[in-house]
Each structure stands twice: as C-alpha cells, then as structure tokens.
Amino acid sequence: MSGKIYIGVDLGGTNIKVGICDEDGKLLKTFEGPTGAEHGAEFVLERIAEYCRFIVAESDYEWDQVAGIGAGIAGFMDIPEGFVKLSVNLNWKDVPVKKTLEQKLGKTVTIDNDANVAALGEAWSGAGAGIPNLVCYTLGTGVGGGIVIHGNIYQGFSGMAGELGHMSVVPDLEAIQCNCGQRGCLETVSSATGIVRMAKDAVERGDKTSLTMIQSIEAKDVFDAAKAGDEVALRIVNRAAYYIGRSMAAVAVVMNPQRFIIGGGVSKAGEILFTPIREFFHKYTPEHARDGVDIVPATLGNDAGIVGAAGLNLPRK
C-alpha cells in the first residue's frame, strides 16, 4: 500500500493499545498487549517500541511509511519536550518518553494527555470531522477535556487548556473537595465517581430509591435506575447534566465552539444524559453564543485515544 501512515499509542495502566491510521484518520489496524507497568518505565517504553514495530510488520505497509508515532498518556507532562512529569496509573515520575522512543524507533514521537488526544481523534475522523473549532468532554472516572482549533489541540500557555473537569461550577455551600485542590469542580459532580458518590449519599441518608438494592453501585446503575423512572436516580442524573450544561454555557462565551462532543464511559448513558445537558445549555447560554452550536456524542468510542494519538504527528495547519 502507498501513502503515509501514523501510529497511535493509547498507553493505559493495564494495557497498551496501538493502531495504524491512514492520512484521513481511518483506523486500519489495532493491536493490544499488556503494559507491564510493574516492571518500570524502561520496560514499558521497550514494549511500546516492540508493539509499534510488530503492528507495522503485520500490516500491508513498510516501516519507511511511518510519518510519526503519537502517544496519549494520563498524567502531567511537558508536551513540547515529550516528558511525563507524573502519571499516577503508570507509577511514573520524570520519564523522557519522546527522547527514549525516538532513540528506539528512529521516528518523530509526540505525546499528549489522554483527554486532549481523544478530542483530536474525534476532530480528525469522529464526531467533529470538518468542524474547525470544537470542545470535547470526556466523562469517565474524572472529567477530561480537549479543545481543537483548525485540526490542532489548543494547549494554552502550559498545556493546561481544556481542563474542563476543573471548572468550578458548584456553588460554595454545596461544593466538595476535588483532587486538584479546589472545591466544586465539575469533576466532583459529573464524573462517574461523582455520580456514584451522589448515589451512595442518597442511599445512606435513606432516600427512597431502587439503588438501595445494589451492592456496589456504578454509574451505569444510576442511569439504568433513572431510565426505569427512579426519581432519586433521575435527580442525580439531572444534577450531573445541569453542571455540564452550565460549564458549557461558560465555555460558549469564552471559546464559542461550533460543536461540543461528549465521550467517555458515562456518555454511553445516551439521551437520558444528553437531553438535559442540551436543555440546560440552551437555558443558560446567551442566544448569540448558542445559535448553530450543537452537542453530540463521540463516535469513535474507545478508539478515539488511538486515532487521536496517531493524529498528533499530522502536519500542523
């Protein structure tokens, strides 16, 4: 096969997912193998290199066609330097990912955080294809975010742009502590963790809800109960949706994106979550900043991380 290919690496605490994309962001081939984080950073980086060489060898392409390798990682990093300062789930501190992988593989390596990479994947060939400015929320254990402007991740001054989970949205008197040190962050209410916490609180204080029957509540249980008409669960879902909608109203007057994309595990709840988000966004956003703006689900699912990582080495526009 002719043309350039881009390798994307989704580096998780348990598994490494590797994929090959063509120049249009089409995911051609994927491979998944264990991370082996317990053996240390050097071991993991060697595994990544092996997996990259392996997936190309197994494909219809040659190593010479690889235009670059990108990796999405959960943690704090110096993106231009490709240096991971801290990654809790990998148990990494000060790991020179870019430098090490470039030496091993002889290709340009670019890293970015997982939420930014997911946003880029959706912008390249997912729910945001063809949209020049969009904002992506990833609702999972936490709330991540990414901003894509004209096909590039917008990093801001120190790579902190798009940290949407840390918008302070909950009024002070109802706010709880966030991992970031602040209180009332979106992540405290609209992540899977936040939803489960609200559900457990409701059960503990004796609210009348079907959730009392469940041993170990997960976010999906809350959505299922809400869909079945459980009023307590509905209230929790609406609260999570309310703060997402309000945060989007703020993002709309700051960034004025054309599209909001919502991905991550929590977004799989579907319309029971999207309908109130759209209603609250509409209610709290000035008309001129909401006209023509839509809120849509991510379409790449778990592949967004691989596709977006592959896209990190696209020619910059």
Added chain:
Amino acid sequence: MSGKIYIGVDLGGTNIKVGICDEDGKLLKTFEGPTGAEHGAEFVLERIAEYCRFIVAESDYEWDQVAGIGAGIAGFMDIPEGFVKLSVNLNWKDVPVKKTLEQKLGKTVTIDNDANVAALGEAWSGAGAGIPNLVCYTLGTGVGGGIVIHGNIYQGFSGMAGELGHMSVVPDLEAIQCNCGQRGCLETVSSATGIVRMAKDAVERGDKTSLTMIQSIEAKDVFDAAKAGDEVALRIVNRAAYYIGRSMAAVAVVMNPQRFIIGGGVSKAGEILFTPIREFFHKYTPEHARDGVDIVPATLGNDAGIVGAAGLNLPRK
C-alpha cells in the same frame, strides 16, 4: 518615510478617532472628529473616509503606503463580511461597513467589535506585547473581552469568543437580570454599571457609608470611598473583584492564557481592584493553571481601540 502604515478607526457614538500605526504597532498620529451619527450611516461612513484621507495627507506618509484600514465598533456584526447587524450607540442596523468603505477608499477594510480590538491593541504593542496567548478584560459600562492567540483575535464559531462579560458567575439566588437575557453575568456585578448599582442599593437600604453624601454616584466614587477606608465601598469593590477572579479561574482551565490584561475605565482604580482580583484568582485556580500566569493593567489606555483596529490588517500568522 518608508514602510507600510496601518490606519485604525475607533468608531464611537459621539466621536470618531483615527490613527496611523507603523509596522510595530507604534501609534504615529491621531485625529478625532465628531461622528454625526444623527445623520445616518452613509454620512458617518463618508466622514470616516474623509478622516482617513485627511490623517494620511497630514502625515509624512503617502496613501500608497496604507496597508489596510481597521475599525472597532460596539455592536453585533458579521466580522468576515464586515457587516454591522446592530449597533445601539450608532443607531445602526444592517450596515455594510466593509463594502462601503472599501469602495470609498480602495483599501482593504476589516472591522471587529470594540473589546476584541482593544485586546489586539494591547497584544500588539501594549501590556501583551510578545505574549502568544492572552485574555483581555475591558471593564467599562459593560464588561467586554477579547482573546488573542499568536497575534490574532480568536473569533470562535460565530464571532462570540471572548464575551467574558456574559460568563454566569453569580449564584442563582443572588443573580440579577443581564441585558443579554441571562442572569448573573459578570457584567451585572463587575462593570461600572454593576458597581454603581451595588452602591445605590447600599445607600437605599441605609448601610453606613460615605456614599450617602454623593448626589449621583459613579464607579470612581466607590473606589475613592474604598481607598479612604469606607467598609461598604470596600465590600462592593471586593465583590466586583471576586467575580472577576472567579471568572478568570474558569478561563484559566479552559484557555490557559499566559497573561490576563485588564483595561477600560474601571481598571484605572488600580491596586485596590487588582490586588483582590489576583488574590481570588490565586485562591480559585488549580496550581498548574495559575503558575506563571499574571494579571496586569492595560497600558495603551484610550489608544488601545485605535491601535488594535489598525492591527486588524496585519498579515495573519
């Protein structure tokens, strides 16, 4: 003199200010004349054309050296088309500014809203010179804003990016109606109008304050009273500062700018306003999004509008 020059027009309801900038954003010459808005849009546009030709004729430059003409206007507009949809202070509706002025002057004409233009002026040769990503607040009758990324105004999808005055920051139970149709916007508390309203409320309910002695309270009176130790005035200033700081905390995790610039009449209050803004920003922003970020006063004063308008026709980076 050799080199290109850029003409900037600050189109106000009462006066038109015109200036010439060199390629570094240095303001070389200004001229101010009446707008004559009461005679209608065609009359005003002909005046702008006259003033532009006049200021160049009076300068050491030739008309051939004019690289473009920019105009900052308060109102809603289609920026790419250079079409003013609505400008309340000019009493304009659907005015094709770009097309008309280009016909009259034979030069490229670009328009933008006044707050965006002021931000660009500060970014070009004011408090933001050399800073690649910055956010500018203009605190006047309302609260305007502008975002400049790599020397260009960031417009967003429909030109609404940087509408910082319409971030909803006041908790619902304390929120009042904003002109935009929403409630609790930053503009309702941190503009001159908002500060005066809070002062009048305090006087009317009988708070013990020196402001009761003043016939027609202006924002400056509130700052002066606060500087003199008036506790009620101090509380009002702190409230205005608190919401600016909180809005900046949200902007910091969305855009992660390197610098916030605050201009407009209210910003002249100085440290009594800037000190609490910086304190609240520090308190409510996650560490990684505030490290290395500063909050500084605008430096171009009333010239920001002319300089920024001139900068609208700079080669795009």
